Amino acid sequence: MAPPFADRIVQATIVLKLAMTRIVTLLxxxxEQQTALGLAIAQWFAERQQRTLLTVPSPATSLRFLVGYQEESIGWQPKFLSERLAIAELLATESVNTVWQELSRLVEPYLPQELVGKVYAGELVILPGMDTLLTLNALRVHYSSGEYDVIVYAGGNSQETLRLIGLPQGLAWYYRRFQRLLDQLDLNAIANAIGGPIASAMMAANIDIQKVQERFSEAKEWIDRGVRIAADPKRLSVFLVTDGTAISIAQTQWLWGSAQQVNVPISEVFCLGKPTPEVSSTFAPLRVSALPKDWSDWQALVSHLPNLNQIGAAPAPYKFDEVQQQVRIFLPGFRKEQVKLSEFSGELTVEAGDQRRHIELPPSLKGKPVRAGKFEAPYLIVSF
Incomplete structure (x- = not known):
């Protein structure tokens, strides 16, 4: 039976809100500079009647000082600085509570009764590597709420931010690579092969394989949605930040190439101070905008920001030329010796920027051996 008309209107409204939500982040x-610039960007959107949330990882020391909260914590729940601008601190301990509650509901049907409810969120310890997953989930919760038009994430650590925004694509590869194994999963056969008390425990759990596969399908839908968001500059805008020094230019250019490795187009470059000819040439064809060198006055930065609703054109991370039987992979900021190419299971694997990326080939190229690979900066050209 179809839901009532009013319910369909509510559902359509929620979908529309989610479709318009935009995530903005910095590399x-x-x-400290990212926090000040993130606050200015959030204020820019708020002044244009956009419901905006600025999120920062814990500890939010810089943000507390910038907004005058020196003696007051910001916390997990968003706090409003104005009618349309809120700020939140992404606390791992609070995030793991939310995650565990959701996870418990998912796994409860498959666990023996004596285990259900015996592990509490409040006792879970945060392990190394969990922060990225928890941050992504926290952003997902805010994104899915439909309460914000723009979510600004000032992560501070650019390499971790790259891992974060590249996580859906990485998970998509793992799902794609092991999907056949999951489809052929036969726990009864595994239990019989193992034998002993472990087999007895697996059989006693009475796991419903159909439900397990349904959960995997739900996860796949969430992963695919994340991949689509990351590749769409209208939904995920990533800005590069440099202060114009030689070291900063080199580091920011490396981040540009690394962003291509996670299939995320860069929207623009912000230069703290007047851009030099080297800055303009290094980051061409991206738009470069000058900001005051004194970034500590975040309110002064707002008036110097360009129109952030005008998204600049950026080169595609890769392009297939099926006529020439080639793939052109855009890798700015790298040298030939920094790039490694290989092929596995009908996909190209490119290593650069401490990132490993897999590119699915179209049917016309899949299965064909790589004939040549040459690096003509900023492109890696692969011929079949």
Missing amino acids: GATA
């Missing part, structure tokens, strides 16, 4: 510069 380059210091954590």
Whole structure:
């Protein structure tokens, strides 16, 4: 039976809100500079009647000082600085509570009764590597709420931010690579092969394979959605930040190439101070906007920001030329010796920028051996 008309209107409204939500993040510069610029960007959107949330990882020390909260914590729940601007601190301990509650509901049907409810969120310890997953989930929760038009994430650590925004694509590869194994999963056969008390425990759990596969399908839908968002500059805008020094230019250019490795187009470059000819040439064809060198006055930065609703054109991370039987992979900031190419299971694997990326080939190229690979900066050209 179809839901009532009013319910369909509500559902359509929620979908529309989610479709319009935009995530903005920064790569380059210091954590303090990113926080000040993130606050200015959030204020820019709020002044244009966009419901905006600025999120920062814990501890939010810089943000507390910038907004005058020196003696007051910001916390997990968003706090409003104005009618349309809120700020939140992404606390791992609070995020793991939310995650565990959701996870418990998912796994409860498959666990023996004596285990259900015996592990509490409040006792879970945060392990190394969990922060990225928890941050992504926290952003997902805010994104899915439909309460914000723009979510600004000032992560501070650019390499971790790259891992974060590249996580859906990485998970998509793992799902794609092991999907056949999951489809052929036969726990009864595994239990019989193992034998002993472990087999007895697996059989006693009475796991419903159909439900397990349904959960995997739900996860796949969430992963695919994340991949689509990351590749769409209208939904995920990533800005590079440099102070114009030689070291900063080199580091920011490396981040540019690394962003291509996670299939995320860069929207623009912000230069703290007047851009030099080297800055303009290094980051061509991206738009470069000058900001005051004194970034500590975040309110002064707002008036110097360009129109952030005008998304600049950026080169595609890769392009297939099926006539020439080639793939052109855009890798700015790297040298030939920094790029490694290989092929596995009908996909190209490119290593650069401490990232490993897999490119699915179209049917016309899949299965064909790589004939040649040459690096003509900023492109890696692969011929079949």
